[in-house]
Amino acid sequence: MGTESKRQQRFAGVIQEDLAALFQRDGNSWAPGAFITVTKVRVTPDLAIARIYLSFLNTKTAKESLKQIQSKISEIRYKLGIRIKNQARIVPELEFFLDDTNEYVEHMDKLFEKISKEPRQPD
Template sequence: MATESKRQQRFAGVIQQDLAEIFQREAHQWAPNAFITVTRVRVTPDLAIARVYLSFINTQTAKEDLEKIKAKSNEIRYKLGTRIKNNARIVPHLEFFLDDTNEYVEHMDKIFDQISKEPRQPDEED
């Protein structure tokens, strides 16, 4: 994937910050008991599409919660538009994805713990 331009990075940062505030205030309606973090936003070069990566904490139903958020994407886009209307000509289409980095890290930690608990094989010398 090509690197993002400064313009894309700046716009993605604005979107990430505003979406984080929206989720902080209103996510309890879409995903009760879940703490949602906007971990990353990637914007296409024409700034028309924003790929938003979400991390869910304190929930066992992250995939179902993500589907609920995808169903509300037009509402979320509208709320984002009211916040960035002075900074952008268009409000990008939002695509939501599950950021499973935390799950991956936990999985790798478990593997490393298992490896460290296994008895070591004696080194063979020639």
């Protein structure tokens, strides 16, 4: 994937900010008990599709929470459209993905901890 244009980056920033506000306000009804963070938004060059990466806290089943969010895409897109109507001609199609960066970091930390506990081999 090539680099994003300034226009794509600006539009992605608008979507990220407005979705974060929506998840803060309505997120509990879409994924009860989960704290949802919009970690990254990528927009296609024609601004028709927004790929949104979400991170979930306070939930053991992030994949289940993601499915709950995906089942509410039309409602979320409608509410986003109301918020960005003065900044965009079209409301992009939304695609939600799980941002597993935190899980990856924890996994790597565990591996490094395990390595550091192993006895060193003499040179």
